[in-house]
Amino acid sequence: MSGRLDTVLDGVTRVRGVRAAVLASQEDGLVVAAALRDGEDGETLAALAAALAHRLRRAGESAGTGRARFLHVRAEHGMLCASPAGPDLLVLALADATANLGLVRLALLQAVEETR
Amino acid sequence: MTDRVRELTSVLAADPRSLAFVELAEALRQRGLAREALTVVRQGLARYPALAAALDLQARILCDLGEDAQAANAWRAALAAEPGHLEARKGLAYLDYRGGNVAGALAALEELARDVPGDASVRLALATAQRAAGAAAEPPREADAQASVVFDVARGAGDGALLIDPNGLRLAGTLERSDGVDAAEPVAAQLAGVSREAERASRLLGLGAWVSAAVEGEQGSMHLVPPTAETLLVVVRERAVPPARVALFAERAARNAREWLQGLG
Numbered sequence: 001m002s003g004r005l006d007t008v009l010d011g012v013t014r015v016r017g018v019r020a021a022v023l024a025s026q027e028d029g030l031v032v033a034a035a036l037r038d039g040e041d042g043e044t045l046a047a048l049a050a051a052l053a054h055r056l057r058r059a060g061e062s063a064g065t066g067r068a069r070f071l072h073v074r075a076e077h078g079m080l081c082a083s084p085a086g087p088d089l090l091v092l093a094l095a096d097a098t099a100n101l102g103l104v105r106l107a108l109l110q111a112v113e114e115t116r
Numbered sequence: 117m118t119d120r121v122r123e124l125t126s127v128l129a130a131d132p133r134s135l136a137f138v139e140l141a142e143a144l145r146q147r148g149l150a151r152e153a154l155t156v157v158r159q160g161l162a163r164y165p166a167l168a169a170a171l172d173l174q175a176r177i178l179c180d181l182g183e184d185a186q187a188a189n190a191w192r193a194a195l196a197a198e199p200g201h202l203e204a205r206k207g208l209a210y211l212d213y214r215g216g217n218v219a220g221a222l223a224a225l226e227e228l229a230r231d232v233p234g235d236a237s238v239r240l241a242l243a244t245a246q247r248a249a250g251a252a253a254e255p256p257r258e259a260d261a262q263a264s265v266v267f268d269v270a271r272g273a274g275d276g277a278l279l280i281d282p283n284g285l286r287l288a289g290t291l292e293r294s295d296g297v298d299a300a301e302p303v304a305a306q307l308a309g310v311s312r313e314a315e316r317a318s319r320l321l322g323l324g325a326w327v328s329a330a331v332e333g334e335q336g337s338m339h340l341v342p343p344t345a346e347t348l349l350v351v352v353r354e355r356a357v358p359p360a361r362v363a364l365f366a367e368r369a370a371r372n373a374r375e376w377l378q379g380l381g
Contacts, residue, residue: 051313055307057331059303059331062306065333068331073326076327
């Protein structure tokens with residue numbers, strides 16, 4: 001199981017500029033599996049991203065956007081992306097600002113499919 | 117075709133005399149389908165030539181298409197059908213502004229501000245025109261882009277854009293779901309503090325200051341931009357509108373909101 005998830009996450013980190021890919025629990029932001037580069041901290045990423053994603057998803061649902069498929073936060077030096085994998089899990093990616101958001105999005109959605 | 121457009125199309129097909137053509141044309145316009153919207157509203161106007169709301173909508177669509185002279189005619193017709201029609205007056209002021217007649221726009225907006233002192237969009241448009249009148253240094257294209265956003269909001273095309281404060285209270289804008297439910301207050305409340313949380317997460321992850329956030333859902337997408345450190349601008353559109361376009365709407369509206377906030381002092 002773990003080997004398969006590692007392979008799925010490796011597919012995300014193959015996108016240029018992606019520094020970390022993590023599968024985490026939505027509820028409490030705990031790491032289920034991770035593919036990390038350059039000493040990235042998967043636990044911090046999972047905890048912070050899960051909390052933020054939870055808030056954004058709820059607001060989106062209230063606004064009528066329906067069930068979330070993809071979320072991202074852009075910042076000066078990078079971006080944080082997330083995609084819910086079923087009701088319990090989130091696939092996360094931390095990427096440089098120069099990464100192609102469209103490719104990261106496709107990689108996350110593909111990873112979600114492969115975790116089913 | 118989205119559910120709402122399909123539904124309105126069915127209503128019109130069942131009853132060609134229905135006034136649903138106005139809502140259908142507006143829905144098409146908001147999805148970027150200006151030509152299709154124009155066809156629908158013109159067909160409706162053939163039946164209801166003096167319907168001010170439809171004339172106003174026709175003018176806005178023509179304005180989107182850059183047909184300013186025809187747009188002006190449509191707004192004048194709306195005023196003839198309904199003297200004092202607020203949106204038509206705003207629209208004509210905008211066309212004055214866009215055509216370089218800043219003094220004319222300013223005079224019209226000052227009159228509007230006296231007539232409807234509580235209208236935030238008029239105040240915002242007036243501030244923009246005053247700046248343009250007083251500061252020729254501002255590049256015309258940028259000024260025009262800002263004014264366009266101001267007037268889009270003024271004319272009601274800004275439905276689905278909301279500016280909120282750090283306490284989750286609405287500062288400006290509206291947010292109506294496709295099912296007609298007013299979602300402004302629950303969304304504002306749920307997004308209270310999201311700026312601080314996004315800022316904190318970005319900094320702890322070494323990403324620097326956050327710039328924007330977005331949610332792409334099965335029914336639509338939502339884009340968030342912080343115009344200032346203390347406010348958050350939210351733009352929501354149905355799925356038919358590509359998320360990248362929603363992001364552009366949000367960025368333009370955020371620039372505008374920043375100016376508006378500065379104007380409030």
